[in-house]
Amino acid sequence: MEQYSIMYRLIKDFEYEIIDTEDKNLNKLYESSAKYYQLPGITIRTYQLLGNFTLYLLGNLDENKQWKEDVRLQYLKTYLKKCISDDKYCNVKTFLSFIRFSLHLSNLPSCKCFANCNYEMDDGNKELNLEYQLQAIHNSYNTIELNKDYDCNSILEVIVASLFDIFEKGYKIKKCRSCDKFFVARKSETFCPYISPYDNTMSCLQYSRKTSSSEKRKNNPIQNQYNKVCNLLRKRINDAENFHYKDKDKIKKCEQDLEDFQIEYVKNKKIQYKNGEISRDEFLTFLLDKEIYFKNQKKEEKKNGSKRTDKK
Ligand SMILES: [Zn+2]
Incomplete structure (x- = not known):
């Protein structure tokens, strides 16, 4: 496999990124990441928001066999998950220590950092005088933009450079x-x-602000399924309480089922989901399985109940 160097460039005060490489596969991946992280209303763009390429790569590591088996890339993914579950990991000190001790990288890839500035040079005063230069820079302060070019030799170095800049700016990494x-x-x-997956004219953030909480609930299959199971269990408590013969043990058991389910949902699954340990589909499957389980349980009870009466 041919090895190409990758230049990872940050522009506009390091807010936007692009890669420059002859590696066709990486260029394709960069394009895919730009599509994946599409901003509403903007279709074509060469530069994308800082971090998109890295987050896309770490999110899709398992699709590339070589990367899947690369221990250091997997470590970076683990670090990313830590960042999502605890934003204390989103800082340069912890991160640089991690790359040194866990990835055995002694330093960041070498980089050139420079300012772009449109100096307002007065033609009549072209004499290069230091005082004049400083004044011109000062006057153009608002037009100064910082750029950075990282010279990387691997995808690992691109990811490390990118995460460093995210943390340096004090930004956090989250899961939408x-x-x-x-x-x-x-x-x-x-x-x-x-x-937003629900409305392609706006972002998830705009959508979340626009839609009322009741509408959001309607569109949230996880919340819906959770409510469904809770209602099922509540109905069971109700039925047990209204039954002509009050079986206190049974009522207690039903109440316990509901409580156990709610605790497992809030303290276990919801946190795992938030931390990225389980996917949305896995979370939903858990809830669907619960519904089936409780429904079957009820069927079993009915069967057993009728058997008992048969004996009499
Ligand atoms: Zn989103």
């Missing part, structure tokens, strides 16, 4: 509560700025 994408949170937002 609506579409499940990893994203870089500039503030404390829990929804991403990319196209």
Whole structure:
């Protein structure tokens, strides 16, 4: 396999990124990441938001056999998951220590950092005078933009450089509560700025602000399924209480089932889902399985109940 160097470039005060490489596969992946992280209303763009390429790669590591078996890339993915479950990991000190001790990288890839500035040079005063230059720079302060070019030799180095810049800016890495994408949170937002799966004219963040909580619930299959199971169990308690012969043990058992289910949901599954340990589909499957389980349990009880009466 041919080895190409990869330049990872950050522009506009390191807010946007692009790669420059002759590696066709990487260029294709970069394009895929731009499509995956599409902002509403913007179709074609060469530069994308800082971190998109890295988060896309880490989210799809398992699709590339070589990367799947690369221990250091897997370590980076584990680090990413840590960041999502605890934002204390989103800082440069912890991160640089991690790359040194766990990835055995002594330092970041070499980089050139420079300013682009449109100096307002007065033609009549072209004499290169230091005082004049400093004044010109000062006057153009608002037009100054910082750029950075990382010279990387592997995809690992691109990811490391990118994560470093995300943390250096004080940003956090999160998983969107609506579409499940990893994203870089500039503030404390829990929804991403990319196209919403429910409305392609707006972002998940805009959608979450626009829709009322009742509508959101309607569109949230996990919440719906959770409510369904709770209602099923509540109905069972109700039935047991209203039965002509009050079986206290049975009522207690029904109440216990509901409580156990709610605790497992809140303290276990919901956290695992939030931390990225289980996918949205796995979470939903868990809830669907619970519904089937409780329904079957009821059927069993009915059967056993009728058997008992048969004996009499
Ligand atoms: Zn989203």
